[in-house]
Amino acid sequence: MxxxxxxxxxxxMLAFGVGCDSSSSNGGSAGSGGSGGTANPCQDAGGSGIxxxxxxxxxxxxxxxxACTYILTRETYVMGAEITIEPGTEFQGDKRSALxxxxxxxIEAAGTEADPIVFTSSALAEEAKPGDWGGMVxxxxxxxSWGDTGCxxxxxxxxxxxxxxxxxxxxxxxxxxDDSHDCGTxxxxxxxxxxxxxxxxxxxxxLTVGGCGSDTTLDHIQVHRGLDDGVEFFGGTAPISYVIVxxxxxxxxxxxxxxRGSVDYFIVHHFxxxxxxxxxxxxxxxxDGEDRNVQPRSAPDVVNGTVIGDGRPEGSxxxxxxxxxAGIDGVAVVGFGGAxxxxxxxxxxxTGGWPDGIVVENSCFDANGENYxxxxxxxxxxxxPAMAADFFDEPTLLADEARxxxxxxxxxxxxxxxxxxEGTPNYALTNDNCxxxxxxxxxxxxxxxxxxxxxxxxxxxxxx
Numbered sequence: 001m002x003x004x005x006x007x008x009x010x011x012x013m014l015a016f017g018v019g020c021d022s023s024s025s026n027g028g029s030a031g032s033g034g035s036g037g038t039a040n041p042c043q044d045a046g047g048s049g050i051x052x053x054x055x056x057x058x059x060x061x062x063x064x065x066x067a068c069t070y071i072l073t074r075e076t077y078v079m080g081a082e083i084t085i086e087p088g089t090e091f092q093g094d095k096r097s098a099l100x101x102x103x104x105x106x107i108e109a110a111g112t113e114a115d116p117i118v119f120t121s122s123a124l125a126e127e128a129k130p131g132d133w134g135g136m137v138x139x140x141x142x143x144x145s146w147g148d149t150g151c152x153x154x155x156x157x158x159x160x161x162x163x164x165x166x167x168x169x170x171x172x173x174x175x176x177x178d179d180s181h182d183c184g185t186x187x188x189x190x191x192x193x194x195x196x197x198x199x200x201x202x203x204x205x206x207l208t209v210g211g212c213g214s215d216t217t218l219d220h221i222q223v224h225r226g227l228d229d230g231v232e233f234f235g236g237t238a239p240i241s242y243v244i245v246x247x248x249x250x251x252x253x254x255x256x257x258x259x260r261g262s263v264d265y266f267i268v269h270h271f272x273x274x275x276x277x278x279x280x281x282x283x284x285x286x287x288d289g290e291d292r293n294v295q296p297r298s299a300p301d302v303v304n305g306t307v308i309g310d311g312r313p314e315g316s317x318x319x320x321x322x323x324x325x326a327g328i329d330g331v332a333v334v335g336f337g338g339a340x341x342x343x344x345x346x347x348x349x350x351t352g353g354w355p356d357g358i359v360v361e362n363s364c365f366d367a368n369g370e371n372y373x374x375x376x377x378x379x380x381x382x383x384x385p386a387m388a389a390d391f392f393d394e395p396t397l398l399a400d401e402a403r404x405x406x407x408x409x410x411x412x413x414x415x416x417x418x419x420x421x422e423g424t425p426n427y428a429l430t431n432d433n434c435x436x437x438x439x440x441x442x443x444x445x446x447x448x449x450x451x452x453x454x455x456x457x458x459x460x461x462x463x464x
Contacts, residue, residue: 037061042068058105064089066115071122072097072133077171078105087188088115092122093133096196098164098204100137101183102171103211107138111188113220116450121193128193128456130249130272131227135194135204137162138183140212141176144235145258145294146286153235153258154295160211160257162234164204174211179237179260181213188220188450195227195249205229206248212238214261222451223248225272225458229282233259233300241265242446244437246418246453249274252307255324256284258296265446266305267427267437270315270335271419271464278315280307280333285323285348292323292348299325299357306427306437308415309336309368310464316342317368318360323348325357330435332364332410333371335464340365341372343394354397361403364410364434371407372398410434411441419463421455424448 042065066088111117121132147158156177165172206223230245232254252268317333321344365371372394413426
């Protein structure tokens with residue numbers, strides 16, 4: 001049930017009926033804003049109230065003010081325009097709604113610690129659940145390692161169709177030759193209850209970033225109780241920092257298709273996983289074909305993170321596979337029923353990558369099924385690169401003393417409040433050998449003041 005069921009559509013405008021929020025006295029509908037100038041749906045609604053976004057496309061520059069609450073009613077595409085969202089603004093998503101910034105659009109959503117910008121479900125607070133709406137998508141023109149058809153990613157010829165949007169929809173295309181492409185700004189933004197399923201194996205993530213470049217600004221972002229992945233990168237070079245993913249159904253942070261940005265200061269906390277392999281970090285280069293070495297290769301820097309599992313045997317803390325490289329430094333991984341770190345298809349990643357392209361160092365692993373298992377899950381086919389058998393055994397890579405990794409308890413605080421919604425989770429570490437999301441014991445807790453952990457209909461009795 002929509003929390004604003006009292007809204008009544010009258011002559012193309014919204015009026016308020018019995019049961020509406022008494023603080024909201026005006027309503028309106030937000031569309032493309034007409035031609036020329038800058039649209040302001042809140043002012044059109046009288047300067048306060050609730051505004052439904054009903055148009056499929058926003059094609060002129062538009063300002064969304066904090067004085068109004070905005071209801072996303074469908075997939076809404078920003079095309080050839082910039083949208084600006086004031087600090088403290090709230091968007092609520094109906095079923096099958098999403099906000100998609102296309103390659104010709106841009107978003108400027110700079111909240112503050114005191115006044116974050118919130119994207120959440122339009123359901124009543126006690127009835128909200130993962131997958132209530134789609135989520136946010138940012139699309140840019142940076143290079144990809146592969147696309148819809150055969151291409152050369154090094155030359156920037158690759159164009160892909162973003163996951164969650166039909167390949168037949170040209171507004172979901174992304175990729176190009178501009179590794180600095182600026183998709184916009186998300187700062188102090190919360191995204192809740194996203195990940196709606198749009199078809200078989202076709203769902204959006206909390207935040208999807210496809211082909212965005214290095215000029216994109218992404219920091220202080222929380223994705224909470226999403227049905228699919230928390231944040232997923234498809235190619236591009238966009239950096240992200242100070243990001244927390246809590247209670248996601250599938251992976252916390254995911255990348256593929258040639259992602260070469262950076263992930264700095266992050267938390268992934270699983271406690272409501274629902275898929276067959278809910279990993280903390282799941283990382284790919286090219287998983288659809290024989291040549292996992294397509295270029296540009298996925299190779300982000302991943303620094304200072306805390307990754308917490310819910311004990312399910314199917315999930316691992318960090319999974320790198322099908323040709324990805326990564327520089328992983330200062331990460332604490334605890335509580336996964338699978339592996340702490342699992343390199344799959346290791347020959348593709350290690351050949352040419354070890355010891356500089358694929359690196360895990362200064363990290364702590366504890367209370368996982370196996371912290372780094374001694375296994376050989378490299379594909380046995382004629383196309384796999386020849387290499388020494390022990391190179392893709394995780395202990396060989398991680399137990400190297402020069403890498404400064406530890407099988408040790410990082411001493412994480414009480415984080416149960418992220419699941420129960422009662423109090424504030426404490427993600428600080430006490431082991432001086434472990435860095436984690438705050439850079440080590442005594443580091444600054446950057447989650448305070450702007451994050452939130454609503455439970456919706458989640459059975460808090462199942463919190464680990």
